[in-house]
Every structure is written in structure tokens, then in C-alpha cells.
Amino acid sequence: MLKYQQIAMDIEKYIEEHQLQQGDKLPVLQTLMTQFNVSKSTITKSLDLLEKKGIVFQVRGSGIFVRRNKRKGYISLLSNQGFKESLEDFNVTSKLLALEVRKPTPEAAQNLNMPSDGEVYYVKRIRYIDGKTLCIEESFYNKSIIPYLNKEIVSESIFDYIMEGLGLKRGFSDLYLYAGMLNEEEAEYLGLFTGAPKLCVETIFHLTNGQPFDFSKVTYHYEQSQFFIQANSYLFEQETT
Amino acid sequence: MLKYQQIAMDIEKYIEEHQLQQGDKLPVLQTLMTQFNVSKSTITKSLDLLEKKGIVFQVRGSGIFVRRNKRKGYISLLSNQGFKESLEDFNVTSKLLALEVRKPTPEAAQNLNMPSDGEVYYVKRIRYIDGKTLCIEESFYNKSIIPYLNKEIVSESIFDYIMEGLGLKRGFSDLYLYAGMLNEEEAEYLGLFTGAPKLCVETIFHLTNGQPFDFSKVTYHYEQSQFFIQANSYLFEQETT
Numbered sequence: 168m169l170k171y172q173q174i175a176m177d178i179e180k181y182i183e184e185h186q187l188q189q190g191d192k193l194p195v196l197q198t199l200m201t202q203f204n205v206s207k208s209t210i211t212k213s214l215d216l217l218e219k220k221g222i223v224f225q226v227r228g229s230g231i232f233v234r235r236n237k238r239k240g241y242i243s244l245l246s247n248q249g250f251k252e253s254l255e256d257f258n259v260t261s262k263l264l265a266l267e268v269r270k271p272t273p274e275a276a277q278n279l280n281m282p283s284d285g286e287v288y289y290v291k292r293i294r295y296i297d298g299k300t301l302c303i304e305e306s307f308y309n310k311s312i313i314p315y316l317n318k319e320i321v322s323e324s325i326f327d328y329i330m331e332g333l334g335l336k337r338g339f340s341d342l343y344l345y346a347g348m349l350n351e352e353e354a355e356y357l358g359l360f361t362g363a364p365k366l367c368v369e370t371i372f373h374l375t376n377g378q379p380f381d382f383s384k385v386t387y388h389y390e391q392s393q394f395f396i397q398a399n400s401y402l403f404e405q406e407t408t
Numbered sequence: 409m410l411k412y413q414q415i416a417m418d419i420e421k422y423i424e425e426h427q428l429q430q431g432d433k434l435p436v437l438q439t440l441m442t443q444f445n446v447s448k449s450t451i452t453k454s455l456d457l458l459e460k461k462g463i464v465f466q467v468r469g470s471g472i473f474v475r476r477n478k479r480k481g482y483i484s485l486l487s488n489q490g491f492k493e494s495l496e497d498f499n500v501t502s503k504l505l506a507l508e509v510r511k512p513t514p515e516a517a518q519n520l521n522m523p524s525d526g527e528v529y530y531v532k533r534i535r536y537i538d539g540k541t542l543c544i545e546e547s548f549y550n551k552s553i554i555p556y557l558n559k560e561i562v563s564e565s566i567f568d569y570i571m572e573g574l575g576l577k578r579g580f581s582d583l584y585l586y587a588g589m590l591n592e593e594e595a596e597y598l599g600l601f602t603g604a605p606k607l608c609v610e611t612i613f614h615l616t617n618g619q620p621f622d623f624s625k626v627t628y629h630y631e632q633s634q635f636f637i638q639a640n641s642y643l644f645e646q647e648t649t
Contacts, residue, residue, distance in 0.1 A: 189618070190618055221580065224579060224580055224614075224616075226616060226617050226618065229617070232618055234582075234618075241584060244485075244585070244637060245637070245639050280430075338465060339462070339465055339475065339638065339639060340638075340639040341475075341636065341637075341638055341639070342636060342638075342639060343479060343482060343634065343635070343636050344485070344585070344634070344635040344636070344637070345607070345630070345633070345634040345635065346587045346605045346606065346607040346628070346630040347605060347630060348604075348605055363589075364587045364589055364604075364605035364630075365587065365605070366586070366587040373465075375465075375467060376467050376470070377430070377431055377465055377467065377473055377475075387587070389587040389588060392586070392587075393584065393585070393586040394584070394585040394586065395582065395583060395584050395585070396485060396486070396582075396583040396585070396637070397580065397581075397582055398580060398581040398582070399580055
């Protein structure tokens with residue numbers, strides 16, 4: 168981790184520990200520089216990262232302010248850690264239903280941009296939150312990129328293994344989200360009736376070189392899942408300047 | 409619009425016109441500088457903006473590449489223009505159901521961080537896509553920030569009016585998303601049965617100074633609505649470096 172990223176984490180911790188609320192002002196740059204014993208350029212980079220992550224917002228000529236606390240129990244759609252981080256106050260567990268090497272489904276092959284006669288690791292899990300069923304998760308890992316997975320890796324963090332164990336670098340992701348009705352199998356897993364609402368999130372994860380390595384489909388229990396996104400103003404720069 | 413923003417739009421147009429696909433490489437910096445007749449610092453800022461917007465990705469030492477074309481018919485959750493831009497190939501129309509000054513609901517007052525005896529403009533609309541019902545939209549605008557709205561403004565773009573007419577600057581947004589079952593009234597509007605799935609998106613829009621000015625609740629027809637998010641790698645910088 169680079170210096171400015173460490174400082175960004177420290178500032179985030181500072182905000183949490185002091186229970187700062189939306190609109191609360193952070194100390195001025197000079198004070199932060201002294202407090203964390205870093206240069207102006209480092210602290211500026213740290214604050215830019217925090218702004219991108221939706222932790223703070225900067226008002227020109229006025230200062231740096233804390234963004235609203237998220238609603239409790241909402242899952243961040245843009246967080247790396249997925250529900251683990253968002254739901255840290257909850258007990259999230261999972262049960263492995265399948266872990267096998269197989270041919271990709273046509274849909275998985277297309278989304279992974281791989282030949283349909285290639286091989287993937289297929290992982291199917293149920294996730295629970297405080298003992299209640301949160302979601303069914305199916306993931307397809309391109310085996311030519313992720314050559315090995317086992318039960319132990321899957322029961323810990325697959326992503327930690329991919330990044331640290333295999334030394335791969337994670338890049339951008341494409342998320343697709345829609346609602347629908349549960350089929351019989353999904354309803355049984357989630358403990359709901361066939362035809363009940365479902366919320367599905369499909370994600371294509373890429374390496375920094377743009378190669379897709381994981382296609383995942385998650386079907387959420389609509390009563391246990393709520394999502395949030397903290398969107399940034401730079402997305403609207405063209406319209407507001 | 410600033411120079412680098414204009415150039416970013418031009419590059420986006422170039423990508424569209426040349427029908428570049430995911431993984432296609434853009435010309436090198438020097439060529440782009442010559443082609444658009446701008447400095448290196450401008451072109452770099454343009455490319456950074458395009459990366460933030462999910463249009464391109466940069467691979468260190470290798471070049472700038474185009475990101476995958478979105479799936480057709482998906483609505484960007486992070487786009488400024490909302491479904492207008494995402495669904496530009498479709499005919500999106502709307503019908504105004506209500507436009508009135510009233511007290512905010514307790515929920516709206518809380519999300520707008522305003523007193524419950526203050527006043528809001530309440531706007532309720534149905535949106536159609538190619539003649540089919542897409543969603544029901546309810547918005548609450550804090551009247552102390554948006555002092556005036558009328559039918560004409562509402563039938564055009566309220567946001568254009570707020571930015572250009574009132575000269576306000578739009579900042580970050582908080583989005584909350586969940587699935588549920590339609591109640592009787594919603595089902596009637598959407599032409600579905602009571603208890604059918606619904607996808608709800610609540611958004612709190614803020615000015616650049618952090619003040620919330622609009623709280624909106626949109627209930628989508630689950631068969632007409634699908635969403636996508638192009639997430640960036642900087643969100644994972646801490647884990648991948």
C-alpha cells in the first residue's frame with residue numbers, strides 16, 4: 168500500500184472514531200499535514216482518494232467535509248469487499264454448494280470473452296446474514312487465468328488469493344442489475360415462494376490489463392438486501408462547470 | 409465546459425463513430441495531441457475523465473483501451489442524464505400526475521435535511537419507454553433552494569433549469585436501491601398485478617456545497633428496467649497496489 172493510501176485509511180478511521188456526521192468539517196490541510204506528518208502533495212492525494220470513495224467532499228475555498236453516514240444494513244454496490252465490509256456489524260457466513268472444473272455456460276463464456284470449450288472453476292455458494300439467507304452466488308473463474316482453487320481458498324477470500332497468492336491485479340468491473348421473480352430452485356434455497364421478487368446482480372471482474380477473469384451472478388433475498396451507491400460529482404463535471 | 413471536457417466528449421464521439429469495441433486501443437498520446445490540437449496536460453486530463461466515466465481504461469506502459477460496450481437497454485445508475493442518455497435509442501416520454509407545493513413527508517424531510525414544516529415542490533410522473541410504462545417517479549425539491557417550478561419546466565429538464573436557470577451547481581448523490589412487491593396503486597400505474605416485483609431507486613441529490621436539494625423515489629416496472637454500473641479500478645487501489 169502506498170503512503171497516500173495509508174493516510175487515506177487513517178483519515179477514514181479518524182472520521183469513524185470521532186463519529187463525524189455529514190457536513191462535519193475536517194481540519195484544514197496544514198493541520199492534517201502536521202497530524203499525519205506528511206507533505207501537502209501526499210495529503211492532497213489522500214483526500215482525492217477519499218472523495219472518489221465517497222467518504223468526503225471538498226468545497227472550493229471552504230474546506231473538506233464528511234459525507235452522510237450510509238443507511239444501516241445497506242450493501243455497497245461499489246465496494247471491493249462487497250457485503251463483508253458494508254455489513255460488518257452483521258454475522259455473514261456461507262455454505263459451499265459446488266466447486267468444480269467445467270465448461271462455461273454460453274453466457275459465462277461470452278461475458279468472460281473465452282472459448283466455449285475452455286474451462287472454468289464454477290463456485291456456487293449460499294450466503295447468510297445473522298443466520299438468514301442473504302443470497303445465492305454463482306461464479307465462473309476463467310481457469311486459464313485462475314489455474315487452481317480449492318475448498319480452503321473458497322472458504323476464505325477468493326479475491327485475496329487471486330491478488331496475493333497469484334499476484335494478479337484487479338481492475339475495473341461491469342455490474343448489471345435487475346429484478347425478477349424467483350424460480351422454484353431459487354425460492355427453495357432462499358426460503359421464499361416461487362414467483363417472489365428477486366434482485367440479481369451480475370458482475371464481470373477484469374484485471375488491470377482489461378481481461379475478464381470472473382463472471383458472477385448473485386440472486387438476493389429481496390427482504391434481506393438493500394444497496395447503496397455514493398456517486399461523485401466528477402461524473403457530472405461536464406454539466407456543472 | 410472546460411477545454412479538457414470538450415476534448416473528452418470528442419474522443420467519446422470518435423470511439424462511437426469508429427465503433428471501437430472493448431479492448432480496442434486508442435491512438436498514442438502524441439497522435440491524440442496532434443489530432444485534437446491540444447497540450448499533453450489537457451489530453452491527460454481528458455483521458456482521466458474518460459477513465460472515471462468508464463469509457464476507457466489505461467494500462468501502464470501499454471496504452472489506452474476502450475471499455476466494453478454496455479448491454480443494450482440497460483440504464484446507467486451513475487449517469488447524469490439518467491435513462492435519457494442510456495436509452496437514447498428508445499422513445500422515452502412522460503406524463504405529469506402531480507406538481508404542487510406542500511409539506512414534505514417525514515421521509516422526504518429527513519432525506520433533504522429540512523424542517524418538516526418547510527415546503528417542497530412535489531412532482532409525480534409516469535415515464536414510458538417506447539409506449540410501455542417504465543416507472544413511477546416522485547420527487548421532492550426543497551423550495552427554499554428551488555423556489556419555483558411550473559409545468560413547462562417539469563416537462564423539459566428540471567435539472568437543466570436548476571443548473572442553467574438558477575445557476576446552482578450539482579454535486580454528489582446518494583443512491584439507495586431495493587426490490588419489493590408492488591402495492592395496488594403502483595401495480596395499476598405500471599399495468600402489473602399487486603405483489604409483482606418492483607425495483608426502487610431512491611436518490612438524494614446534493615449541491616456542490618453538500619446541501620441536499622432533491623429527494624426522488626422511482627419505482628420501476630421490473631420487465632422494462634435493467635441497470636448497469638461501470639465501476640473503476642481506483643475503488644480497489646488499496647487492495648491491488
